[in-house]
Amino acid sequence: MSLVFDIAVTHIRARIRQTLVGLMGVATGVGFSVMMAALMEGSQRDFVTQLVDALPHISVTDQRREPPRQPAEDAYAAAQIYGLTTPVIRPGIKNPYAIIASIESWAPGSVAPSVQSKTVLRFAGRDTAASVIGIDPRREPNVSKLARQIVSGSLDDLYKASNAVILGSGLARKIGARVGNSVTLVGGNGRSLSATVVALSHTGVSQIDESQAHTLIKTAQILAGQTGLVNEIRVRTNDAMNARDVAARIEIETGYKALSWLEANEDLLAAFQIRNFIMYAVVGAILLVASFGTYNIISTITHEKTRDIAILKSLGLPARTVRRIFVIEALAIGVMGVLAGWILGYVMSLGMGQIEFKSPYMDATRLPILYSPLHYVIAGAVALAASAIAGYFPARKAASVQPVDIIRGAS
Amino acid sequence: MSAPAPDSRTTPLIETRGATRVINGDVPTTLVAGIDFAVLPGEFVAVTGPSGSGKSSLLYLLGLLDKPTTGEVFVNGQATSGLSEDARAALRLATLGFVFQFHFLLPEFSALDNVMLPMRALGRLTEAQMRARAMEILSSLGLPEQARKRPDQMSGGQRQRVAIARALANDPLVILADEPTGNLDTQSSAQVLGILRKLVDTAPGRGKAVVIVTHDLDLAAQADRRVHIVDGRIAATPPR
Numbered sequence: 001m002s003l004v005f006d007i008a009v010t011h012i013r014a015r016i017r018q019t020l021v022g023l024m025g026v027a028t029g030v031g032f033s034v035m036m037a038a039l040m041e042g043s044q045r046d047f048v049t050q051l052v053d054a055l056p057h058i059s060v061t062d063q064r065r066e067p068p069r070q071p072a073e074d075a076y077a078a079a080q081i082y083g084l085t086t087p088v089i090r091p092g093i094k095n096p097y098a099i100i101a102s103i104e105s106w107a108p109g110s111v112a113p114s115v116q117s118k119t120v121l122r123f124a125g126r127d128t129a130a131s132v133i134g135i136d137p138r139r140e141p142n143v144s145k146l147a148r149q150i151v152s153g154s155l156d157d158l159y160k161a162s163n164a165v166i167l168g169s170g171l172a173r174k175i176g177a178r179v180g181n182s183v184t185l186v187g188g189n190g191r192s193l194s195a196t197v198v199a200l201s202h203t204g205v206s207q208i209d210e211s212q213a214h215t216l217i218k219t220a221q222i223l224a225g226q227t228g229l230v231n232e233i234r235v236r237t238n239d240a241m242n243a244r245d246v247a248a249r250i251e252i253e254t255g256y257k258a259l260s261w262l263e264a265n266e267d268l269l270a271a272f273q274i275r276n277f278i279m280y281a282v283v284g285a286i287l288l289v290a291s292f293g294t295y296n297i298i299s300t301i302t303h304e305k306t307r308d309i310a311i312l313k314s315l316g317l318p319a320r321t322v323r324r325i326f327v328i329e330a331l332a333i334g335v336m337g338v339l340a341g342w343i344l345g346y347v348m349s350l351g352m353g354q355i356e357f358k359s360p361y362m363d364a365t366r367l368p369i370l371y372s373p374l375h376y377v378i379a380g381a382v383a384l385a386a387s388a389i390a391g392y393f394p395a396r397k398a399a400s401v402q403p404v405d406i407i408r409g410a411s
Numbered sequence: 412m413s414a415p416a417p418d419s420r421t422t423p424l425i426e427t428r429g430a431t432r433v434i435n436g437d438v439p440t441t442l443v444a445g446i447d448f449a450v451l452p453g454e455f456v457a458v459t460g461p462s463g464s465g466k467s468s469l470l471y472l473l474g475l476l477d478k479p480t481t482g483e484v485f486v487n488g489q490a491t492s493g494l495s496e497d498a499r500a501a502l503r504l505a506t507l508g509f510v511f512q513f514h515f516l517l518p519e520f521s522a523l524d525n526v527m528l529p530m531r532a533l534g535r536l537t538e539a540q541m542r543a544r545a546m547e548i549l550s551s552l553g554l555p556e557q558a559r560k561r562p563d564q565m566s567g568g569q570r571q572r573v574a575i576a577r578a579l580a581n582d583p584l585v586i587l588a589d590e591p592t593g594n595l596d597t598q599s600s601a602q603v604l605g606i607l608r609k610l611v612d613t614a615p616g617r618g619k620a621v622v623i624v625t626h627d628l629d630l631a632a633q634a635d636r637r638v639h640i641v642d643g644r645i646a647a648t649p650p651r
Binding site: 002003006007010011013014307308311312313314315316317318319320321403404407408 | 467471474476477496497500501502503504505507509511515517518519520524528529531532533577589
């Protein structure tokens with residue numbers, strides 16, 4: 001072992017209790033940092049995953065970003081035109097299957113049409129508002145998790161009855177309907193039809209499960225009172241993060257509003273950035289506080305060892321070597337603290353991951369934990385840097401000791 | 412000021428020319444003033460003087476632990492005022508050995524480790540060579556049994572001998588000793604003095620020297636030469 005390490009280790013071993021306190025400070029800082037990062041990023045990833053899974057990556061609707069220009073605006077070079085009657089625009093996307101074919105030709109992912117219809121569901125004398133979505137069962141599994149969310153029956157059961165409906169599990173429970181029951185669907189224009197419940201779906205989100213039902217596109221079109229209507233085209237891109245670019249191109253090519261999940265949840269994603277900033281600020285503060293402990297220990301050692309430092313310098317050890325001794329002591333405390341902190345952080349993350357939460361709005365769930373080596377590396381690197389800095393200042397002071405001043409005082 | 416031409420017989424191992432050390436403060440204090448002093452190879456020099464006369468301050472200047480405010484200190488013919496702190500430290504490590512009134516051993520280290528410390532800092536020998544040399548020096552000073560003991564497990568005389576062993580570790584040209592027997596009984600004092608005397612007398616080609624600061628006139632009488640300091644200056648005639 002080199003002289004510098006030998007002296008540093010001797011100092012640390014001679015102050016085992018102080019060293020342990022400093023080590024525990026660093027370990028606690030690193031442990032909580034790792035656990036917090038695992039928890040925060042885990043919950044964030046979980047939320048985004050649910051968001052990405054629950055929603056189409058891109059939703060092309062029959063809306064437009066800008067209202068269409070009035071013919072009079074093109075006919076007259078007037079600054080302003082008053083009294084124009086807004087033309088009635090027929091709802092739905094024009095030539096939806098041509099647009100779907102066009103998108104499929106270049107967009108990396110899957111495309112499916114759907115019809116959104118506000119409906120009243122009547123069963124056993126009770127009326128309940130529901131959102132009926134008309135889907136194509138062959139395309140639907142490519143753009144949503146609905147097929148995996150069927151808890152009783154299957155998606156293809158929509159083909160088994162003339163008017164078949166898949167009810168959300170909460171909705172079925174609310175109205176008391178079961179698979180095989182016949183319910184009445186009443187569309188916005190008063191048109192009603194009798195439908196057979198062929199399956200139940202369960203997303204785990206109460207709000208969705210209590211309000212959503214799925215039918216074939218044709219059934220939803222009848223309810224909406226418009227044959228051939230498709231008012232939404234959903235796209236699931238191979239790379240969810242690429243959705244914004246794909247949506248922009250669809251919008252340019254079709255003229256219809258194409259909303260990516262990134263744009264739809266911009267406020268949430270911005271909130272995550274703020275949350276991450278707060279998290280790193282808190283983690284930084286924890287590690288900073290831990291570094292004060294290291295600073296305190298190294299300061300104490302340098303103070304106690306002033307005479308030894310003077311002797312080492314009088315023997316001929318250069319100032320940089322003396323400085324190195326105390327920085328290494330701080331780093332040794334840092335390294336041991338980081339190793340202990342990693343173990344502590346992992347164990348705490350495991351413990352947190354075992355905690356089960358029950359919510360009336362969601363299925364029972366455990367805290368989502370993300371085990372990322374990057375968290376351990378970042379926490380360890382910051383703790384080591386803080387330890388080195390905490391050790392450097394007392395080390396610099398120690399290195400500036402003039403041996404003759406100490407020897408004069410001690411003689 | 413230029414360095415004197417090197418000559419192994421006539422070149423002083425350490426020399427001061429007009430060395431003055433003033434501590435600046437509200438009231439500037441002159442520790443030593445205009446000291447011209449040279450230590451030749453094979454010399455055993457005693458520096459005496461009353462308390463506060465500046466004899467220890469002179470020793471610190473000779474040992475490059477302090478810098479003269481004016482004047483120059485030469486070590487083995489090399490002027491030192493222009494050297495950096497690290498260069499002075501390196502020169503000190505390779506050519507000088509210190510023995511203080513208090514032993515100043517590192518308390519957590521064994522006698523062997525304390526003796527090996529300057530060798531490890533210099534880094535010229537392997538670990539095994541350093542260990543062998545440290546044991547050899549400790550044995551020559553009658554301390555083979557104490558090699559594994561820490562300073563607090565040894566007597567005052569033994570600690571001081573370990574301190575001498577540490578000063579000898581890098582085979583220095585000059586040993587600078589500041590009241591090395593100040594805390595010792597008569598028997599231990601005689602033992603320490605004998606060791607230092609022997610170092611000068613038995614060095615190959617009598618190429619080494621010892622400078623000892625003491626207020627003990629009996630001890631000083633055993634030196635080859637005596638330099639008396641009064642009020643920071645070398646007195647013309649030392650008292651008997």
